[in-house]
Structures are given as C-alpha cells and as structure tokens.
Amino acid sequence: MIRFENVSIAYDRKDKPALDDVSFDVERGEFVFLVGSSGSGKSTLLRLILREYRTPHGQIYVAGQNVANVPSWRVPKFRRGIGVVFQDFRLIQTKTVFANVAYAMQVLGKNRAAIKSEVPRVLELVGLEDKAHRTPTELSGGEQQRVAIARAIVNQPGILLADEPTGNLDPITSAGIMAILDRINQNGTTVVMATHDDDIVNTMRKRVIELHHGQVVRDEATALYTSAIPVVQAGAAGPAMVPVKTDDAEPMTRRRRAATAAAAEDGTSTEESMPPRLERKLGTPLGEAAPTPADEMNDGNKK
Numbered sequence: 088m089i090r091f092e093n094v095s096i097a098y099d100r101k102d103k104p105a106l107d108d109v110s111f112d113v114e115r116g117e118f119v120f121l122v123g124s125s126g127s128g129k130s131t132l133l134r135l136i137l138r139e140y141r142t143p144h145g146q147i148y149v150a151g152q153n154v155a156n157v158p159s160w161r162v163p164k165f166r167r168g169i170g171v172v173f174q175d176f177r178l179i180q181t182k183t184v185f186a187n188v189a190y191a192m193q194v195l196g197k198n199r200a201a202i203k204s205e206v207p208r209v210l211e212l213v214g215l216e217d218k219a220h221r222t223p224t225e226l227s228g229g230e231q232q233r234v235a236i237a238r239a240i241v242n243q244p245g246i247l248l249a250d251e252p253t254g255n256l257d258p259i260t261s262a263g264i265m266a267i268l269d270r271i272n273q274n275g276t277t278v279v280m281a282t283h284d285d286d287i288v289n290t291m292r293k294r295v296i297e298l299h300h301g302q303v304v305r306d307e308a309t310a311l312y313t314s315a316i317p318v319v320q321a322g323a324a325g326p327a328m329v330p331v332k333t334d335d336a337e338p339m340t341r342r343r344r345a346a347t348a349a350a351a352e353d354g355t356s357t358e359e360s361m362p363p364r365l366e367r368k369l370g371t372p373l374g375e376a377a378p379t380p381a382d383e384m385n386d387g388n389k390k
C-alpha cells in the first residue's frame with residue numbers, strides 16, 4: 088500500500104537530510120506506529136506520502152502510484168485516497184460538527200443526498216451523533232479530534248495518516264481516540280501514526296518503525312515503544328545500540344518513570360502513583376463492539 092525505496096530528502100542543500108535512505112513496505116490493512124525523537128523525520132515521512140514534496144532521491148509508491156509521477160494538477164485527486172489527522176485538529180471553528188465533516192465531501196463534489204446519509208454514519212462511528220450541531224468551540228479536545236477523524240474518513244480513504252493525534256489529549260481521552268483508530272483499521276483502512284506516546288504504543292502492540300536522524304533504526308512487528316532487544320543502528324559500522332531494556336519486566340513508560348521518580352522522592356509506593364493500565368481504558372464506551380452503519384460502509388469497501 089505504501090512503499091519507500093531508498094528515500095532521502097533534505098529541506099535545504101546545506102541541511103542534514105531529514106530522511107536518509109529510508110526503505111519500508113506497508114501492506115494494505117496494516118497499522119504502523121512511527122516513533123523517534125523530535126526531529127527524527129516522522130512528519131517529513133508522512134508529508135512525503137501525501138506528496139507535499141517531490142522526492143529528490145529514491146521512490147515512493149502509494150496505492151500503486153509512483154508519487155513522483157503524480158503531476159501537480161492531479162495531487163488533489165491523489166490525496167482523496169488519504170485521510171489525515173493532525174495533533175491540532177484543524178477544524179473550521181465557525182462551522183458545526185456536521186458541516187466540518189460535510190465540507191470534506193462537498194469539496195469532492197458529493198451531492199446533498201450522499202452527505203445527508205454519510206455524515207451521520209461517520210459521526211456515529213466516532214460517537215458524536217448527538218453533537219452534530221455544536222461548533223468545535225463547544226467540544227472537548229477529544230471530541231474535536233473525533234470530528235477530525237470523522238472528516239478524515241468520510242470519503243472512505245484507503246490510508247489514514249495521523250501525526251500525533253493524541254499529542255494534546257489526556258491519557259483516557261487518548262485511549263478513546265486509539266480505540267476509534269483501531270476500529271477504523273479493523274475495517275480495512277491502512278493506518279500510519281506518528282507518536283511520542285509510549286503508553287499507547289506499548290498497549291497496542293502494532294508494528295513500530297523507529298526513525299533516528301532520518302534513518303530507520305528499527306522496524307519490528309507487535310513491538311514496544313522502546314526496543315526490548317538490541318538493535319543494530321542503520322549506517323553504523325558496528326552494532327551500535329538503540330536504548331535497550333535490561334530486565335524482563337514491562338519497560339518503563341514515560342509516565343511510569345515520572346511516577347517512580349516522584350515516589351522515590353516522597354517514599355510512597357509507585358503502584359499507587361501509576362495511571363490505570365491503558366488496556367482497561369481501551370474498553371471504555373467508545374470501543375463498543377456493535378457494528379454501525381459506517382462499519383457496513385467500510386466493509387462494503389473491502390469487498
């Protein structure tokens with residue numbers, strides 16, 4: 088579905104490459120986390136999938152098309168097959184929830200009957216059917232992100248790109264968003280999500296592609312945020328290591344490290360300071376299993 092072949096790009100001739108000889112394949116229907124420190128190249132990679140830049144080196148194929156061969160005038164059509172969700176939601180503040188989602192269909196010239204039937208289905212999928220007539224200013228951050236997801240999937244894209252979709256949200260709200268993304272993925276949409284959220288990655292156990300200085304240093308199935316095994320760093324002469332955990336226990340997440348440090352200072356048990364496990368939170372009402380009309384819509388897509 089998405090293939091990078093030896094892709095390198097620098098924003099400026101004198102800059103180090105933002106991506107450096109990156110190769111990977113994402114199959115249709117996969118869910119992939121992109122991880123790596125700030126500046127490692129995650130957003131650049133997502134932008135290249137969207138054909139925001141022409142690629143100076145290497146080849147990128149998206150849904151069978153060589154992205155470099157998509158002429159500028161065809162880029163809008165090319166992007167119809169890709170939904171995008173950003174950290175900062177990017178909703179139109181003056182439009183209602185319904186109108187924000189409907190707008191994504193209007194720009195593609197969909198007729199009123201289609202909009203009237205599709206928008207409610209997608210709002211139901213993200214659990215916002217009762218907030219259709221509110222504006223974004225009347226919604227919580229998590230609800231706004233659900234509107235953004237509804238807008239991203241209303242045209243039934245084969246690929247959903249998410250750039251830190253939970254970056255502005257608390258852990259419980261983030262878990263609700265992840266339940267929705269997981270469900271969209273189970274309905275057949277390929278999902279690529281850039282994130283710094285170790286709890287989410289450690290809970291979901293999906294494929295992880297890790298970038299470091301623009302290079303892929305890890306590409307692992309059902310993986311943790313931080314590698315549990317020594318990994319040879321791409322481009323290194325010898326087996327340089329990315330961070331490795333040394334015991335068999337679950338690796339410390341960012342929040343757990345903070346809780347442990349705080350507990351060490353005040354002498355309390357870390358268990359009490361821990362946030363509830365994300366798995367439990369993923370079982371919250373947003374993850375309800377009953378199929379919705381939007382599921383059927385997506386199922387129809389897969390056939």
Ligand SMILES: Nc1ncnc2c1ncn2[C@@H]1O[C@H](COP(=O)(O)OP(=O)(O)OP(=O)(O)O)[C@@H](O)[C@H]1O
Pocket residue numbers: 098099104105123124125126127128129130131132
């Ligand atoms: N528009 C731009 N112009 C010049 N350099 C850029 C631009 N966007 C990103 N870069 C540089 O490219 C490199 C990769 O940036 P990118 O935004 O892809 O990283 P990231 O992994 O998404 O970071 P973060 O986790 O902070 O979002 C960085 O060195 C960054 O400074």
